[in-house]
Amino acid sequence: MNGLHPTTVLHVITALSNGGAEAMLAKLVTADSGAEAPRHVVVSLMPLGTVGSQLVAQGVEVHTLNMPRGRWRLRGLLRLLRLMRRLRPEVIQGWMYHGNVAAWAARRLSFVPARLVWNVRHSVHDLCKETASTARMIRWNARLSRQADLIIFNARSAVTQHADLGFDVSAGRVVPNGFDLGLFIPDDEPRSYRAALIRELGIASDAIVVGMIARVHPMKDHANLFAAVREIRAAGHDIHLVLAGAGTEELGRSSDPGLREIPANRLSLLGDRRDLPSWLPGLDLAVLSSAWGEGFPNVIGEAMASGVPCVVTDVGDSREIVREGGLCVAPEDPGALARSLILLIEAGAQIRRAVGSEGRRRIEDQYGIERIVARYADIYRSEARQRAALPAGPREGVASCVG
Structure with missing residues (x-):
């Protein structure tokens, strides 16, 4: 804040579809931070998306550049420049x-x-596992990272990984x-x-309900979970697997051998559900079987806030997040995943509630x-003060002529 108007923060994000970064941005810009709260303006490189529509409905100023996924368009960039000159924000924050x-x-x-503040929401276990477009953007980020005034990482593990990729993390x-404890x-x-x-999904009352909320993507490694479930069932445990996330509704056509061995009456494929607070607390166990790519998985924090014990793979900051709230195993090891789930199944409901x-x-x-x-508010205030301390130089003069 400069004494005349609140600090303006212009957020530039790849997309406003359903995802962890989008969810955190939405929570940030809709939070009531008091009289000195920044003015948040959001720009999506791509069309509006589900989260974008929700933000608009809540009164947040949202602009879209309508670029195709992974491709830049001059018209969109020119629109962003016009918006930048009109708003003249104290802080511009990139997301992803x-x-x-x-x-x-x-x-x-x-x-x-x-x-210029950046926000990195991803861990990079192996650059070769990323898509060509994402790998190219990571390399560009590394080259440009010295020009960012601050880089926010949502996971400690990501700092070291990105430093190894050539990022300047001295300003990291x-x-x-963060999670809404009144919602979950x-x-x-x-x-x-x-x-x-149980009523909604037709689950047997005595089955152990195990859920994973994750879009269908190789990094989420659903096959790891399916193989673990096969071992759990072979050990004599009656579990009902609930899968939610984009693409899970199509898994019924999958040829994965582990999935095909799960009886239809012990499997629920929900697709992309936005009503997690209404049913996530009903799980007996939550699992995340990712092989790579996680930074700070929102779904784990939401499950823990809901009092659900978690079994996660050691990717990103999952181990650090969970601690006594569950168990952590090596990625891509279905046997270890199965053994940890069995441990909590056999511990009984009382122990699971204590862990939760x-x-x-x-x-x-x-x-x-x-x-x-x-x-975040402290960061924006600090960055705005540093901006205000800078003398108006040639760039400021050019901007006033162009705008």
Whole structure:
């Protein structure tokens, strides 16, 4: 804030579809941070998307550049430059690799001396596993990283990984994801969430309900989970697998041998569900079987906030997040995944509830949304003060002539 108007933060994100980065941005810009809250304006490189529509409905100023996925369009970039010159934000924040490059270009070509903040939401276990487009953007980010005034990472593991890829992380800072503890609520006795979930999906009342919320993508490694479920069933445990996330509704046509061995009455394929708070607390166990690519998985934080014990693979910051709220195993090891799930199944409902309570307590202590929004607000205030301390130089003069 400069005394006359609140700090304006222009967020540039690749897309506003359903995803972890989009969800965190939405929580950030819709949070009530008091009288000194920044003015948030959001730009999506791609069309509006589900999260974009929700933001508009909540009164957030959203602009779209309508670029095709993975491709740049001059018309879209010119629109971003015009918006930059009109708003003259104190801070421009990129989200994800394409958004980071677009934010860099907007500051450089608009001649508006905003502070440039990047937000990296991804861990990179092996660059060869990324798509060609993503790998190219990561390399561009590495080359341009010295020009960012601050780089926010949502996972500690990602800092080291990106440094190894050539990023200048000297201006890096870790700000994890945050969770609404009033929205995700544990399913205390008499387990009304579980009862509702069983009724909705036709689940046998004595089955152990295991759920994974993840889009269908190689990095999520659903095959790892299917192989683990095969071992769990072979050990005599009756589990019902619930899968949600984009593309899961099509898994019924999959030829995966592990999936095909799961009986139809022990499998629910929900597709992309946005009503997680209404049924996630009803799970007995939550799992994330990712092979790579996770930074700070939102679904794990949401499950822990809901009091659901978690079994996760050691990708990104998953181990650090879960701690006493569940178990962590090596990625791409279905045997280890099966053994950990069996351990919690055989421990019984009382122990699972105790583990879930530890997870809920960890989210309360470290990852409540109010705490995380406050950290972002401190960053924006600090960057705005540094911007205000800069003398008006040639760039400022050019901007006033062009705008």
